[in-house]
Amino acid sequence: MKQRNLGGEGLAVSELGLGCMGMSEFYGAENDEESIATIHRAIDLGVTFLDTADMYGPFTNERLVGRAIAGRRDEVVLATKFGNERTEDGTRLGVNGRPDYVRKSCDASLRRLGVDHIDLYYQHRVDPDTPVEETWGAMKELVDAGKVRYLGISEAAPETIRRAHSVHPISALQTEYSLWSRDVEDEILPTVRELGIGFVAYSPLGRGFLTGQIQSPEDFDEGDYRQNSPRFQGENFHKNLELVERVREIASEKGVAPGQLAISWLLHRGEDIVPIPGTKRRKYLEENAAAVDVELTEEDLRRIDEVAPAGAAAGDRYPDMSTVNG
Numbered sequence: 403m404k405q406r407n408l409g410g411e412g413l414a415v416s417e418l419g420l421g422c423m424g425m426s427e428f429y430g431a432e433n434d435e436e437s438i439a440t441i442h443r444a445i446d447l448g449v450t451f452l453d454t455a456d457m458y459g460p461f462t463n464e465r466l467v468g469r470a471i472a473g474r475r476d477e478v479v480l481a482t483k484f485g486n487e488r489t490e491d492g493t494r495l496g497v498n499g500r501p502d503y504v505r506k507s508c509d510a511s512l513r514r515l516g517v518d519h520i521d522l523y524y525q526h527r528v529d530p531d532t533p534v535e536e537t538w539g540a541m542k543e544l545v546d547a548g549k550v551r552y553l554g555i556s557e558a559a560p561e562t563i564r565r566a567h568s569v570h571p572i573s574a575l576q577t578e579y580s581l582w583s584r585d586v587e588d589e590i591l592p593t594v595r596e597l598g599i600g601f602v603a604y605s606p607l608g609r610g611f612l613t614g615q616i617q618s619p620e621d622f623d624e625g626d627y628r629q630n631s632p633r634f635q636g637e638n639f640h641k642n643l644e645l646v647e648r649v650r651e652i653a654s655e656k657g658v659a660p661g662q663l664a665i666s667w668l669l670h671r672g673e674d675i676v677p678i679p680g681t682k683r684r685k686y687l688e689e690n691a692a693a694v695d696v697e698l699t700e701e702d703l704r705r706i707d708e709v710a711p712a713g714a715a716a717g718d719r720y721p722d723m724s725t726v727n728g
């Protein structure tokens with residue numbers, strides 16, 4: 403597995419990461435044993451850039467990742483996030499970027515992960531009631547104290563990115579980017595490129611939709627987060643299925659899976675982009691990891707653009723888009 407550099411501070415990660423969120427929440431039933439086996443297989447394959455957050459579970463995902471990497475800490479680049487405040491029973495308290503909360507959250511993540519430092523610490527969502535400079539001042543102190551190596555931000559607007567970057571260099575912006583979520587191409591991607599910040603593409607498989615495996619809204623288990631997502635509902639679902647079928651046609655001609663085409667497309671968008679597909683199964687992980695070897699020609703890229711242009715997906719990314727505006 404090749405490495406890619408994120409930002410200008412020296413952070414190098416595997417060109418493909420592993421999203422661990424779905425192992426503990428949002429995407430159907432959990433299976434800790436298989437999830438841990440998936441993390442181990444990922445490390446063996448060189449997919450060493452692991453992504454979690456304190457709010458996944460909540461808290462159980464960090465504990466799970468901590469268990470999986472015990473004894474293998476030095477083999478991974480560990481990324482986690484703070485800012486979406488939740489209680490142990492799952493209640494959401496809102497977005498919190500206050501300096502005392504930043505310090506408290508970092509110590510709690512270190513404990514749950516069982517490590518003495520976090521490689522990449524992200525502000526998960528920007529707190530509209532706390533100036534980002536205050537949040538980033540506290541994050542910078544964490545770097546100075548050796549608790550955190552590099553800093554990131556997720557789903558932030560261009561102006562917020564600039565302000566945070568002026569307090570301490572941002573190594574990575576993490577935002578949704580995939581064949582059905584290309585809105586970052588307008589302003590966000592040009593901003594991070596201008597500032598020399600790396601881009602971590604979350605939900606690169608469109609929360610599973612772009613693999614072509616989800617054929618009906620009934621395919622979800624009770625309580626699956628995607629049932630509440632506009633893109634997975636009613637007419638939107640069926641329109642989006644047409645998009646996936648067009649992607650599948652190109653993938654079939656190339657002899658690869660649609661999800662592999664989706665990952666490879668992102669890898670071809672630039673050396674500064676690192677996709678972090680999520681899975682809790684070794685089988686899917688192996689398929690996704692093999693996408694790094696899928697070659698796309700100029701003609702392939704042109705055809706993909708034609709079938710999945712920016713704005714092609716029907717429906718918003720989130721039930722309430724106000725929650726993603728940074």
Ligand SMILES: NC(=O)c1ccc[n+]([C@@H]2O[C@H](COP(=O)([O-])OP(=O)(O)OC[C@H]3O[C@@H](n4cnc5c(N)ncnc54)[C@H](OP(=O)(O)O)[C@@H]3O)[C@@H](O)[C@H]2O)c1
Pocket residue numbers: 420421422423424425429453454526556557576577603604605606607608609610611613615661678679680681682683685686687689690
């Ligand atoms: N910063 C943020 O706000 C934010 C938001 C969302 C996600 N994230 C991060 O980004 C990571 C990735 O995003 P994501 O998990 O939302 O979405 P994703 O990677 O686009 O898709 C994950 C879904 O696709 C399924 N899948 C994966 N590989 C597959 C394959 N080869 N064949 C068939 N199905 C496959 C998974 O199934 P199984 O679950 O059954 O394995 C899971 O349901 C997360 O784990 C999380 O760490 C960050």
